[in-house]
Amino acid sequence: MTGPQHHSPPHWDYPQYEPGEPVALFIPCYIDQFYPRVAEATARLLIDQGVPVVYPEEQTCCGQPAFNSGYWEESRRVIRHFCDVFAGYRYIVCPSGSCTAMCRVFFAHVDPDERIVGVGRRVFELTEFLVEILGVADTGATFPHKVTMHSGCHGRRELGLLEQPLKLLKNVRGIEYRELPNIEECCGFGGTFSVKMPGTSLAMGQTKAANILKSGADVVCSVDISCLMHVHGILQRDPAMKHIRAMHIAEVLAAKGNGQ
Amino acid sequence: MPHPTIPLEGAQFLKAETVGLAEPRGFKALGESAERSAKHTAEIAATIPHWQEWREAANQIKSYAIANLDKLLVEFERNVTARGATVLWAADAHEANQYILDLVKEHNVKTIVKSKSMVSEEMELNHALEAVGARPVETDLGEYLVQLARQRPTHIVTPALHLSAADVGRLFQDKLKEPFSAEHQHLTNVARRHLREDFIIADMGISGCNFAMADTGTICVVENEGNAGLSTSAPPIHVVLMGVEKVIPGIQYLPVFLNLLGRSGTGQKLTTYTHLFHGPPPGRKMVVILLDNGRTNVLKDPAARMALFCIRCGACLNACPVYRRTGGWAYGWVYPGPIGAVLTPHLIGLDKAGKLPFASSLCGACGEACPVRIDIPHQLVHMRHRAVNEPSPMNSPMERLTWAVWAWWFSGPKRYRLAMAMVKLGIRMAKILPWHPGKLGAWTRGRELPRVPGGPAFRDWWRRNGAQMKPTSQTEPITHP
Ligand code: SF4
Numbered sequence: 155m156t157g158p159q160h161h162s163p164p165h166w167d168y169p170q171y172e173p174g175e176p177v178a179l180f181i182p183c184y185i186d187q188f189y190p191r192v193a194e195a196t197a198r199l200l201i202d203q204g205v206p207v208v209y210p211e212e213q214t215c216c217g218q219p220a221f222n223s224g225y226w227e228e229s230r231r232v233i234r235h236f237c238d239v240f241a242g243y244r245y246i247v248c249p250s251g252s253c254t255a256m257c258r259v260f261f262a263h264v265d266p267d268e269r270i271v272g273v274g275r276r277v278f279e280l281t282e283f284l285v286e287i288l289g290v291a292d293t294g295a296t297f298p299h300k301v302t303m304h305s306g307c308h309g310r311r312e313l314g315l316l317e318q319p320l321k322l323l324k325n326v327r328g329i330e331y332r333e334l335p336n337i338e339e340c341c342g343f344g345g346t347f348s349v350k351m352p353g354t355s356l357a358m359g360q361t362k363a364a365n366i367l368k369s370g371a372d373v374v375c376s377v378d379i380s381c382l383m384h385v386h387g388i389l390q391r392d393p394a395m396k397h398i399r400a401m402h403i404a405e406v407l408a409a410k411g412n413g414q
Numbered sequence: 415m416p417h418p419t420i421p422l423e424g425a426q427f428l429k430a431e432t433v434g435l436a437e438p439r440g441f442k443a444l445g446e447s448a449e450r451s452a453k454h455t456a457e458i459a460a461t462i463p464h465w466q467e468w469r470e471a472a473n474q475i476k477s478y479a480i481a482n483l484d485k486l487l488v489e490f491e492r493n494v495t496a497r498g499a500t501v502l503w504a505a506d507a508h509e510a511n512q513y514i515l516d517l518v519k520e521h522n523v524k525t526i527v528k529s530k531s532m533v534s535e536e537m538e539l540n541h542a543l544e545a546v547g548a549r550p551v552e553t554d555l556g557e558y559l560v561q562l563a564r565q566r567p568t569h570i571v572t573p574a575l576h577l578s579a580a581d582v583g584r585l586f587q588d589k590l591k592e593p594f595s596a597e598h599q600h601l602t603n604v605a606r607r608h609l610r611e612d613f614i615i616a617d618m619g620i621s622g623c624n625f626a627m628a629d630t631g632t633i634c635v636v637e638n639e640g641n642a643g644l645s646t647s648a649p650p651i652h653v654v655l656m657g658v659e660k661v662i663p664g665i666q667y668l669p670v671f672l673n674l675l676g677r678s679g680t681g682q683k684l685t686t687y688t689h690l691f692h693g694p695p696p697g698r699k700m701v702v703i704l705l706d707n708g709r710t711n712v713l714k715d716p717a718a719r720m721a722l723f724c725i726r727c728g729a730c731l732n733a734c735p736v737y738r739r740t741g742g743w744a745y746g747w748v749y750p751g752p753i754g755a756v757l758t759p760h761l762i763g764l765d766k767a768g769k770l771p772f773a774s775s776l777c778g779a780c781g782e783a784c785p786v787r788i789d790i791p792h793q794l795v796h797m798r799h800r801a802v803n804e805p806s807p808m809n810s811p812m813e814r815l816t817w818a819v820w821a822w823w824f825s826g827p828k829r830y831r832l833a834m835a836m837v838k839l840g841i842r843m844a845k846i847l848p849w850h851p852g853k854l855g856a857w858t859r860g861r862e863l864p865r866v867p868g869g870p871a872f873r874d875w876w877r878r879n880g881a882q883m884k885p886t887s888q889t890e891p892i893t894h895p
Contacts, residue, residue: 181872181873183824183830183834185872186834186871186872186873187834187837187838187871187872188838188864188865188866188867189867190867190869190870190871190872190875193872193876194872194875197876197880197883198883198886201883201884201885202885202886203885204885207880207883209873209876209880211827211873211876211877212827213827214824214825214826214827214830215824215830217824219820220817220820220821221795222776222795222798223798223802223813223817224771224772224795224798224799224800224801224802224803224808225799225802225813225814225817225821226799228814228817228818228820228821229821231821231822231825232821232824232825234825235824235825235826260795263792263795263796294886307775307776307777307778307779308776308778311777311778311779311781311782311791312778338779339449339735339777339779340735340775340777340779342735342775343775344774344775344776344777345776347772347774347775347776348857349853349856349857350772351736351772351773352853352856352857352859352860353856354736354739354740354773355775356859356860356861357739358735358736358739358775359860359861360860383864384861386862386864387857387860387861387862387863387864388860388861390861390862391860391861391862
């Protein structure tokens with residue numbers, strides 16, 4: 155890698171997090187509906203750090219699918235709703251690098267309105283919030299398995315997210331961390347890309363799956379379960395890879411050694 | 415050599431793609447070479463402590479140059495003319511070709527040696543020359559191979575990236591009647607032997623231009639094979655083909671670009687040869703053709719400025735996981751890869767190339783690789799936004815309606831619940847069906863659908879359990895392995 159460039163790191167000029175201050179959870183739609191346990195683990199991790207968690211029930215989506223497809227006007231409508239819902243919170247935490255990047259980086263493209271950009275800037279990815287805002291290095295988890303990590307592109311390239319999740323992961327008790335070969339190449343999900351260019355998306359995903367197998371891990375985790383939805387779909391098709399489980403990193407970081 | 419010449423009829427990317435299979439075009443070797451180049455570049459860049467500063471500097475110089483293009487081009491023209499060259503302004507490819515055809519006629523030119531020029535690909539210059547009976551000879555080894563095979567380049571720096579040594583051996587056997595060999599040095603010698611004769615008899619040499627210095631009227635051409643040196647010095651006429659965006663304000667800004675270009679293009683500290691031309695040598699002729707061909711379209715769109723900063727190093731192609739799997743021809747025009755996906759719609763119009771910006775997973779590898787820090791991933795989404803709003807193959811009332819419904823569903827929690835319930839039901843049903851149509855079929859051809867959990871969505875779970883969640887006692891013993 156020639157190094158980060160468009161990083162939008164947490165804004166250090168932003169007022170410090172006050173202990174006891176409530177944090178709003180933003181749970182992306184696919185996690186809410188298809189991976190509720192990921193959201194539960196996210197809440198658990200924050201609460202275990204003594205952070206009061208609020209879940210604004212009116213929330214829906216960050217607007218990313220329409221934005222990536224070029225439909226910014228439609229995306230803006232959803233973004234405005236997002237900002238209405240989250241306007242009152244200084245810290246918004248989301249268990250997805252990609253959705254966080256949408257809020258923090260791309261809101262400004264769709265709607266330069268100060269209020270919109272301001273809310274977007276207050277969204278933090280979970281591991282980023284734990285490591286950089288709370289200073290957590292160890293979540294106290296136990297997970298005795300061979301684990302590798304897929305690094306979602308939006309999180310890594312737009313937010314500079316890589317060391318934070320790795321740090322937390324490597325401090326999990328019992329874990330055997332396996333390097334993922336060619337970690338920097340995209341898995342090919344890309345949201346609507348996977349249906350607009352299914353052949354290429356699949357070819358990319360198959361390379362990723364093969365690298366996961368090469369890593370020797372039994373579990374692949376990521377800050378982005380959307381990538382894993384695609385990659386796991388491919389793993390399941392191959393008898394040699396079927397045994398590999400896909401988990402969100404929050405589930406690993408909240409594991410208490412019962413193997414769940 | 416799996417593919418014949420692809421005609422320049424605009425980008426067909428997604429059309430071919432929707433019927434594509436897992437390995438869309440079987441360019442395994444090309445993908446591996448591109449990946450190797452990308453790694454090589456990254457390694458060499460990592461040895462430079464100020465790499466990021468260099469990129470930033472290059473970005474700022476280009477930013478200044480593009481903002482002042484009108485003044486800098488005139489300054490360049492004045493200075494290069496003072497050194498004895500002739501400057502011709504061409505609004506489009508046709509005009510540029512005409513200038514060259516006039517020269518060919520005037521000087522009775524038969525053989526033309528060309529060093530690598532992507533601009534000449536834009537102009538389809540070789541066709542134009544052949545049509546009047548002149549004989550253009552590509553002298554860059556990769557271009558030479560592609561020309562012999564009557565194909566198009568698959569890459570802007572390494573045009574024959576898709577050909578293996580054995581492919582080249584067969585090509586030479588077929589076209590040059592040489593005995594078959596797959597040995598690199600031997601093949602290079604064969605090409606050299608054939609090309610040498612053309613250098614000697616050529617009446618005109620054509621080169622591209624990597625950088626043009628406004629203050630000194632200098633033209634910089636970089637290369638590795640010595641062919642550009644010969645093409646520009648052996649024949650009595652040297653024609654320089656230059657896109658208008660190539661001008662930089664002064665020669666003191668050149669080194670940073672040379673440092674970036676060699677490393678990003680081929681992983682070299684510096685290209686083997688760096689030629690600086692200051693007008694024609696005595697008794698020779700030098701003609702500089704300044705080509706617009708759609709470049710000024712970019713200036714009309716302030717958000718797209720950066721697309722003109724490109725120094726054609728090819729790093730974004732090598733870094734791109736889509737390019738690695740599809741090769742260059744899939745992009746349907748001269749410039750492939752991420753920068754092609756941004757630039758082509760500007761140059762030939764969204765109506766023809768509107769699909770190209772969608773040929774990306776938006777992973778951002780291109781932006782990370784670009785030595786002049788072009789924000790390619792953001793340029794891609796910008797061009798997508800334009801493609802769905804302006805006349806283009808991606809402007810679809812049906813898709814707009816779909817997104818409008820989506821936006822309505824997702825801007826209220828009740829509607830969201832309903833929509834999600836329908837999606838879940840749909841997936842449950844799809845899991846039972848043996849065959850899936852359209853987009854869904856495209857997904858399930860190689861992947862399982864996600865499992866639909868039986869329990870409540872998080873929002874419903876939270877309503878019941880959220881308030882009771884208490885911190886796990888930190889003193890609770892943690893089960894060590
Ligand atoms: S866009 Fe950047 S990386 Fe791509 S060819 Fe141009 S200069 Fe090189």
